[in-house]
Amino acid sequence: MRAWVLVPLFSGLCVSIHAQTEVAGTVAYRADSTLVLVPVSVTDGSNRYVLGLEKENFRLLEDGVEQTVKSFSSEDTPLSIGVIVDVSGSMGGKLDTSRRAAKEFLKTLNADDEAFLVEFSDEAQLAVHLTQDTGEIEKKLSTENSGGLTALLDAVHVGLQEMKNAKNPRKALLIISDGGDNNSRFTATEIENLVREADVQIYAMGIFEPFLGFGLSGAEVGGPRLLSEIAEQTGGRALAANNATELATIADRIGLELRNQYLLAYSPANQNRDGKFRKVQVKLLAPENLPPLKARWRLGYYAPEQ
Numbered sequence: 001m002r003a004w005v006l007v008p009l010f011s012g013l014c015v016s017i018h019a020q021t022e023v024a025g026t027v028a029y030r031a032d033s034t035l036v037l038v039p040v041s042v043t044d045g046s047n048r049y050v051l052g053l054e055k056e057n058f059r060l061l062e063d064g065v066e067q068t069v070k071s072f073s074s075e076d077t078p079l080s081i082g083v084i085v086d087v088s089g090s091m092g093g094k095l096d097t098s099r100r101a102a103k104e105f106l107k108t109l110n111a112d113d114e115a116f117l118v119e120f121s122d123e124a125q126l127a128v129h130l131t132q133d134t135g136e137i138e139k140k141l142s143t144e145n146s147g148g149l150t151a152l153l154d155a156v157h158v159g160l161q162e163m164k165n166a167k168n169p170r171k172a173l174l175i176i177s178d179g180g181d182n183n184s185r186f187t188a189t190e191i192e193n194l195v196r197e198a199d200v201q202i203y204a205m206g207i208f209e210p211f212l213g214f215g216l217s218g219a220e221v222g223g224p225r226l227l228s229e230i231a232e233q234t235g236g237r238a239l240a241a242n243n244a245t246e247l248a249t250i251a252d253r254i255g256l257e258l259r260n261q262y263l264l265a266y267s268p269a270n271q272n273r274d275g276k277f278r279k280v281q282v283k284l285l286a287p288e289n290l291p292p293l294k295a296r297w298r299l300g301y302y303a304p305e306q
Contacts, residue, residue: 038263055072076110080172082173091178099142119155121149175227178207
């Protein structure tokens with residue numbers, strides 16, 4: 001008899017879908033491939049992960065047309081993670097909180113994972129290149145002070161560029177910020193277009209409490225919406241925290257989210273290289289002895305162009 005495993009989960013987390021290519025025995029997510037990889041999270045009514053489902057429990061549709069699942073896996077696979085931390089003046093007393101959250105998230109990584117660090121204030125910079133030594137990232141985080149304006153969108157761009165050097169098939173960015181951009185060269189529309197095309201899942205942890213008795217700036221007021229728009233383009237989620245304890249808990253749960261996904265791969269029936277957006281839908285055919293289940297995935301991907 002099959003046993004299903006229920007893993008506690010924070011409410012409302014999402015997953016992503018990416019395209020992938022197999023070249024010379026390696027796997028890399030790319031938008032110009034003919035094989036699409038769909039990570040899917042499945043939860044029950046209590047928002048606990050449901051593990052132990054099989055290939056026949058899933059149906060995949062692209063633009064309403066059912067697809068044949070070529071491969072299926074529920075095993076954890078190595079991750080490439082970019083941690084993007086706001087060190088601008090608007091963070092102020094929140095910086096220690098964001099450091100602790102980043103370190104908590106890094107604890108969820110495995111030996112085969114790799115990570116890098118982007119920090120931003122007036123400008124965004126790659127502070128630590130991709131590495132399997134998370135201690136290097138923690139050391140760098142411990143030395144930073146807050147100050148300057150906020151180039152959040154530029155930081156996302158830097159993260160997407162560094163992710164092109166990632167060796168692992170599954171990729172994600174984790175943004176820790178109050179979301180108050182006021183100094184980027186890139187516009188929100190430009191970055192939203194980039195992340196929608198990218199093969200990177202994005203999560204954001206927002207710190208929105210007015211610390212030390214001061215109110216929020218105009219840029220910070222729009223922070224939650226900006227972070228949410230960026231994350232949701234990739235099937236991720238912007239989650240808000242009001243204090244250090246909440247932020248550390250969210251960081252740990254995002255790590256759990258990335259470790260508990262089903263991976264479904266299919267070769268699209270529509271092989272037209274038209275560069276158009278393809279809508280993807282996942283339907284569950286759950287066993288009769290399980291309660292109603294929910295699946296979460298990204299809305300789709302861009303087909304390759306000629």
